[in-house]
Amino acid sequence: MPEIATAPFTLARRTARMNPSVIRELLKVTERPGIISMAGGLPSADTFPVEAMREATARVLRDAPREALQYAASEGYGPLREWVAQYLAAHQGMSVSSSQVLITNGSQQGLDLVGKVLIDAGSRVLVETPTYLGAVQAFTPYEGALEGLASDGEGPRPDAFAGAARGARFAYVLPNFQNPRGHVYSEARRAALADIARGEGLPLVEDNPYGDLWYDTPPPRGLASRWPEGVLYLGSFSKVLAPGLRLGYAVAPPALYPKLLQAKQAADLHTAIFNQRIVHEVLKSGMLDDHIEAIRTRYRAHRDAMADALDRHMTGLATWQRPVGGMFFWLELAGGVDATALLPKAVEAGVAYVPGAPFYAEGPRADTLRLSFVTVSPETIDAGVAALARVIRESGMPRR
Numbered sequence: 001m002p003e004i005a006t007a008p009f010t011l012a013r014r015t016a017r018m019n020p021s022v023i024r025e026l027l028k029v030t031e032r033p034g035i036i037s038m039a040g041g042l043p044s045a046d047t048f049p050v051e052a053m054r055e056a057t058a059r060v061l062r063d064a065p066r067e068a069l070q071y072a073a074s075e076g077y078g079p080l081r082e083w084v085a086q087y088l089a090a091h092q093g094m095s096v097s098s099s100q101v102l103i104t105n106g107s108q109q110g111l112d113l114v115g116k117v118l119i120d121a122g123s124r125v126l127v128e129t130p131t132y133l134g135a136v137q138a139f140t141p142y143e144g145a146l147e148g149l150a151s152d153g154e155g156p157r158p159d160a161f162a163g164a165a166r167g168a169r170f171a172y173v174l175p176n177f178q179n180p181r182g183h184v185y186s187e188a189r190r191a192a193l194a195d196i197a198r199g200e201g202l203p204l205v206e207d208n209p210y211g212d213l214w215y216d217t218p219p220p221r222g223l224a225s226r227w228p229e230g231v232l233y234l235g236s237f238s239k240v241l242a243p244g245l246r247l248g249y250a251v252a253p254p255a256l257y258p259k260l261l262q263a264k265q266a267a268d269l270h271t272a273i274f275n276q277r278i279v280h281e282v283l284k285s286g287m288l289d290d291h292i293e294a295i296r297t298r299y300r301a302h303r304d305a306m307a308d309a310l311d312r313h314m315t316g317l318a319t320w321q322r323p324v325g326g327m328f329f330w331l332e333l334a335g336g337v338d339a340t341a342l343l344p345k346a347v348e349a350g351v352a353y354v355p356g357a358p359f360y361a362e363g364p365r366a367d368t369l370r371l372s373f374v375t376v377s378p379e380t381i382d383a384g385v386a387a388l389a390r391v392i393r394e395s396g397m398p399r400r
C-alpha cells in the first residue's frame with residue numbers, strides 16, 4: 001500500500017484495508033439526471049409509509065417527548081425489542097426472547113459489530129461467492145481472511161461448505177434473495193448447511209433484509225430457527241419501512257449478547273430512541289403485514305417487467321435466473337464481456353448498472369453485473385434493458 005500523507009497523524013494499520021465503496025462511488029456518476037439507473041440498491045421511495053410516519057411522529061412528540069429526546073438503553077427500546085421477538089416467532093419460526101434482541105443502526109451496524117466481536121487478525125471467515133459488498137467492507141478492517149465459498153444458484157455448495165468449515169470463525173450467509181445474486185436457498189440446501197454447521201461447530205451469521213420480499217411463494221424457514229444457539233441473525237426495517245430510519249436488529253445467542261452490546265455501547269451508546277419509538281408506534285398499529293403485501297405487489301410487477309425485458313432484449317447476450325424475491329437480477333455476460341469496462345459506455349448511452357466484480361471476496365468475475373428492478377418504472381425498465389443490450393452488442397458481442 002502506498003503511504004498516505006496524513007502527517008502529523010499516523011494511520012492505524014487496519015485503514016490500509018478500508019476502501020471507498022465502489023458502488024457508492026459509481027452511483028455518483030450513474031445518478032445524473034436522464035440516466036435510467038438500475039444501479040441503485042435502494043428500495044422504491046414510493047413505498048415509504050409517509051402518512052403513518054407523520055402521524056406516529058406527532059403521537060410520540062405529544063405523548064413522550066422528553067423520553068423520546070433523552071439518552072436511552074443501549075439494547076434498544078423495550079417494546080420494539082418485544083415486537084421484533086414476536087415478529088420473528090410468527091414469520092421466521094424463531095423462538096427468541098426479547099432479551100436476545102439488540103436494536104442497531106441498520107443491519108450494516110450489526111455486520112460491523114459482528115466483525116468487532118468475532119474476527120481477529122487472520123481469522124478465517126467464509127462468505128458466499130458473490131456476497132454482499134457491505135459485509136466485505138465491514139469485516140475486512142478487522143483483518144480477517146475472507147474466503148469465498150463455491151456457490152451455485154441455491155447458495156453455498158454443501159461440499160465446499162463442509163470442506164472449509166473446520167477452524168473458520170463463522171460463515172456469513174444470505175439465504176433469502178441475496179444481494180447481489182437474488183437467489184434463494186432451497187429447503188434441502190438449508191437443511192444440509194445447518195447440519196454441517198452444527199456438526200462442525202461452525203457459527204453462522206444469517207443476514208435477512210429481504211426475506212419478506214417474496215413474490216411467488218414464501219421462502220423456507222431460515223437457518224436461525226434450525227440451530228438457534230449457533231446462529232447470529234440480522235434483520236432490518238430498511239426494505240420494509242424506510243432505510244433513512246437506520247433501524248435494524250441483531251438477535252444473538254444469550255452467551256454472545258453481552259459482547260455485542262459492549263461493542264455497540266462503544267460505537268454509539270444506542271440507536272436513536274426517537275426513531276425507535278416512532279417505528280414502534282407505526283408497527284403497533286399492525287400495518288406492517290398489509291404494507292409488505294403492497295410492496296410485494298408493486299415489486300412483483302417490476303420483477304415481471306424486467307424478466308420480460310431481459311427475455312426480449314438480452315437472450316444470447318447474457319444468462320440469468322428469474323429471482324423469486326428481493327430487488328435484483330444478476331447477469332452473467334456471454335463471451336466474457338467486462339462489465340466494469342463497459343459501464344462508461346452504458347452511462348453514455350443513458351443506462352446504468354452495478355458491475356459484479358466488487359461483490360467477490362476472492363476471484364472476482366468481471367463478466368457479471370447487477371440490475372435493480374425496484375426503482376425504475378416497468379415501462380422504463382424495458383427501455384433501460386434495451387439500451388443496455390445495444391451497448392453490449394456494440395461492444396463486439398456475438399449477435400443473436
Ligand SMILES: Cc1ncc(COP(=O)(O)O)c(C=O)c1O
Nearest residue numbers: 106107108132179236238243248
Ligand atoms: C444483504 C444486505 N445486508 C445488509 C444491508 C444493510 O442494510 P441496512 O443497514 O439498511 O439495514 C443491505 C443493504 O442493502 C444488504 O443488501
